[in-house]
């Protein structure tokens with residue numbers, strides 16, 4: 084579903100990614116782990132075209148998208164929930180979802196209904212302005228908005244960061260409910276949650292892949308060393 088090969092990225096003259104390879108197969112949940120500042124968000128932004136890689140390729144479902152505009156990637160089926168639960172604070176929950184549907188050029192509201200099925204808690208909040216939701220509710224809305232685009236690959240950057248424990252659980256359940264129907268690329272700091280959800284792991288350090296493999300291959304001691312703050 085997603086094949087990243089030799090990806091390099093930089094901010095000005097500061098190089099951040101060094102030849103990252105990453106594969107996400109259909110229906111699989113791939114988790115990217117690593118300490119703060121190792122380049123996880125830079126990797127996801129490069130995969131989505133929000134940052135132009137300086138080398139390497141990104142292939143989504145057989146189509147090379149390395150230089151494609153972000154909105155076209157979304158239309159192809161790449162959904163992205165950036166770090167820090169971004170929503171339109173002045174718009175209601177309903178309007179946040181509706182605006183996304185319209186941006187996709189669709190009128191059929193079943194995509195909104197399906198997204199709300201994944202986060203039933205939002206159904207009671209449809210008229211509330213997003214800016215008045217809790218951090219966790221905003222994160223649920225941000226994920227629901229990505230679902231409205233009907234992605235075949237959902238990319239999530241630290242969806243549980245700064246979210247209260249009860250909603251962390253709801254978000255984990257939602258990801259579990261979605262997996263299989265779509266592929267998921269997840270950056271997650273909660274190691275226990277990552278271990279529970281992921282089929283494969285990629286551990287980044289200093290902008291390069293230090294370790295990758297299936298959940299069973301993950302050696303705890305090495306992982307803890309690479310993730311220790």
Ligand SMILES: Nc1ncnc2c1ncn2[C@@H]1O[C@H](COP(=O)(O)OP(=O)(O)O)[C@@H](O)[C@H]1O
Pocket residue numbers: 094097099117118119120121122123124125126
């Ligand atoms: N917009 C930016 N401009 C310059 N440097 C940046 C920018 N965003 C991130 N960086 C730097 O790139 C490195 C990787 O950052 P990031 O991808 O956000 O890491 P992570 O998501 O793993 O915490 C860090 O050293 C960070 O300071």
Ligand SMILES: [Mg+2]
Pocket residue numbers: 123124125166240
């Ligand atoms: Mg980050």
